Amino acid sequence: MAHHPHAGRDxxxxxxxxxxxxxxxxxxxxxxxxxxxxxxxxxxxHQNWAQLGTDAATHIDHAxxxxxxxxxxxxxxxxxxxxxxxxxxxxxPNHDLTGRLVWRSGILAMQxxxxxxxxxxxxxxxxxxxxxxxxxxxxxCTSGLIKTLQFAADDAVRDQFLPPLLNPNFDDMQHGAQxxxxxxxxxxxxxxxxxxxxxxxxxxxxxxxKWFCSNINADQFLMTARATNAAGTKGxxxxxxxxxxxxxxxxxxxxxxxxxxxxxxxxxxVELDFHEAVAYPVGAIEHGFKTVVELVLNTSRxxxxxxxxxxxxxxxxxxxxxxxxxxxxxxxxxHYPLVQEAVADILAENYAAVASSFYLAHLVDRIETQQATDxxxxxxxxxxxxxxxxxxxxxxxMVHRAIEVLGGNGAIESFSILPRLYRDTVVLESWxxxxxxxxxxxxxxxxxxxxxxxxxxxxxxxxxxxxxxxxVSTVALVEQHINNLETRLDQLRAEGETSLQAHARRWAxxxxxxxxxxxxxxxxxxxxxQSIHTAKPDVIAHFVQRTLKPADDPISDAEYLPRLERLIxxx
Numbered sequence: 140m141a142h143h144p145h146a147g148r149d150x151x152x153x154x155x156x157x158x159x160x161x162x163x164x165x166x167x168x169x170x171x172x173x174x175x176x177x178x179x180x181x182x183x184x185h186q187n188w189a190q191l192g193t194d195a196a197t198h199i200d201h202a203x204x205x206x207x208x209x210x211x212x213x214x215x216x217x218x219x220x221x222x223x224x225x226x227x228x229x230x231x232p233n234h235d236l237t238g239r240l241v242w243r244s245g246i247l248a249m250q251x252x253x254x255x256x257x258x259x260x261x262x263x264x265x266x267x268x269x270x271x272x273x274x275x276x277x278x279x280c281t282s283g284l285i286k287t288l289q290f291a292a293d294d295a296v297r298d299q300f301l302p303p304l305l306n307p308n309f310d311d312m313q314h315g316a317q318x319x320x321x322x323x324x325x326x327x328x329x330x331x332x333x334x335x336x337x338x339x340x341x342x343x344x345x346x347x348x349k350w351f352c353s354n355i356n357a358d359q360f361l362m363t364a365r366a367t368n369a370a371g372t373k374g375x376x377x378x379x380x381x382x383x384x385x386x387x388x389x390x391x392x393x394x395x396x397x398x399x400x401x402x403x404x405x406x407x408x409v410e411l412d413f414h415e416a417v418a419y420p421v422g423a424i425e426h427g428f429k430t431v432v433e434l435v436l437n438t439s440r441x442x443x444x445x446x447x448x449x450x451x452x453x454x455x456x457x458x459x460x461x462x463x464x465x466x467x468x469x470x471x472x473x474h475y476p477l478v479q480e481a482v483a484d485i486l487a488e489n490y491a492a493v494a495s496s497f498y499l500a501h502l503v504d505r506i507e508t509q510q511a512t513d514x515x516x517x518x519x520x521x522x523x524x525x526x527x528x529x530x531x532x533x534x535x536x537m538v539h540r541a542i543e544v545l546g547g548n549g550a551i552e553s554f555s556i557l558p559r560l561y562r563d564t565v566v567l568e569s570w571x572x573x574x575x576x577x578x579x580x581x582x583x584x585x586x587x588x589x590x591x592x593x594x595x596x597x598x599x600x601x602x603x604x605x606x607x608x609x610x611v612s613t614v615a616l617v618e619q620h621i622n623n624l625e626t627r628l629d630q631l632r633a634e635g636e637t638s639l640q641a642h643a644r645r646w647a648x649x650x651x652x653x654x655x656x657x658x659x660x661x662x663x664x665x666x667x668x669q670s671i672h673t674a675k676p677d678v679i680a681h682f683v684q685r686t687l688k689p690a691d692d693p694i695s696d697a698e699y700l701p702r703l704e705r706l707i708x709x710x
Contacts, residue, residue, distance in 0.1 A: 160197055165456075176501045202558075211231040215409075217394065266278075267448065268456075269453070270402075276406045279442040281315040296379065330371070331363055355411070360379070363378075375427045380417070380419075390417055454538045455486050455489055463707075479707045485540055515597060521590045526651065535564040550631055584637055605663075607664050610660055641694065
């Protein structure tokens with residue numbers, strides 16, 4: 140049979156044309172999970188998700204692609220045309236185009252009232268299909284700043300700085316940044332040395348250097364500074380530093396240089412010096428670091444995980460659609476088991492990341508509306524760190540798997556979004572706490588607050604509520620893993636601190652997979668009870684086999700290959 144010289148290019152055109160033009164309408168699992176948590180409120184929010192789903196798949200996708208080309212990245216402009224210091228970043232015009240589409244969704248304005256986190260994360264997840272795309276960091280930082288002002292600031296500071304952060308008009312809104320890292324400390328925030336001095340009039344003055352400052356064009360900086368003589372994090376206060384003073388002049392900060400990052404390159408990160416910058420305390424000085432963890436970092440860690448879930452979803456779109464249109468050796472590569480397995484891995488990890496991240500969003504809503512139980516609060520405290528850790532690792536792994544499906548084409552920046560997503564996920568792994576920091580934080584919280592007790596109780600209760608016959612055997616398996624996980628934790632704690640630190644990540648890997656499997660089972664039980672056509676039982680079987688069973692188990696599983704064939708057809 141003769142080969143047409145244009146057949147390969149025609150197939151690639153077909154591949155491009157097969158991709159969804161609305162990421163929301165194409166994602167049936169997302170729709171089902173949102174219904175699961177929101178009930179009747181789903182219908183009210185549907186149109187907003189659908190609009191952003193279209194924008195993300197079309198205008199934002201194209202704009203982000205152009206903005207990330209070499210030569211189009213942010214540039215530092217320290218002086219205006221009239222010689223005035225303004226420490227500004229010049230962005231490609233597409234940056235503002237994208238920003239207007241993002242902000243008009245009301246993604247930050249909805250924080251004016253509590254209980255809308257699940258709805259908000261639905262929007263954020265859709266944006267995550269395009270990686271960081273120059274704005275996800277800004278949204279996460281601003282979201283955390285909004286919560287900090289709402290729950291920790293005094294009336295005067297809140298009334299002055301909160302309203303512009305809730306403005307849905309991109310052209311006159313204000314957005315936030317958060318600066319914690321210093322060169323000598325890194326994740327060891329207690330080593331921070333930037334100093335805050337009380338000015339005696341309700342304001343403070345900030346002096347020192349911050350090492351990693353993202354979203355530097357923000358109008359409001361939330362930052363830590365050493366405000367008392369207390370050692371470590373106890374001496375850190377939390378402050379809001381406005382970009383401009385009341386007379387319009389630039390506050391006392393100076394940009395040293397832009398960070399030349401591997402990923403998230405359309406979002407400007409810099410090194411900063413502060414010289415007598417005017418600052419406003421946010422909450423009690425002695426509660427500064429506690430506020431950072433509970434309101435700033437926990438918000439960013441949830442949003443980081445939701446972004447990773449969106450990235451994994453985009454990786455599945457790219458890999459699955461390519462596999463169905465690319466031919467090799469007389470057949471589309473989607474017919475080959477190794478390709479089917481790669482696509483199934485990505486699909487399962489997307490479902491798992493959605494399950495754990497939107498459950499956390501649901502817990503935020505319950506906590507902020509005073510409905511959460513003690514077990515739910517304990518579960519949130521443990522899972523928010525665990526989930527950020529596992530979703531960021533799996534996002535990088537799954538984008539890599541998708542690149543593998545595309546072969547050499549997957550490594551070409553101009554051919555596919557996957558190289559950009561891969562670069563971004565490496566940064567997402569480090570943002571808001573490195574893997575080791577998060578895992579050790581979980582162990583410290585377990586030792587100090589006993590949060591594992593509530594975590595295990597919540598997982599067991601969810602499994603007890605799963606009653607569908609087709610899920611019962613998997614429930615029993617996961618229950619056994621919970622028992623083993625609890626026993627292993629007791630052993631590690633008995634062995635001492637060194638053993639606990641050495642094996643913290645191994646324990647976290649198992650705990651994350653068990654939690655995600657439990658939450659997937661809860662979703663599947665509800666979907667089956669609602670007579671919703673769902674592939675979740677197959678997805679759960681694949682996920683559990685991949686993460687909780689021995690590595691050679693698929694060889695003896697007669698259902699493994701038929702399951703792969705079913706999952707390659709699933710969207």
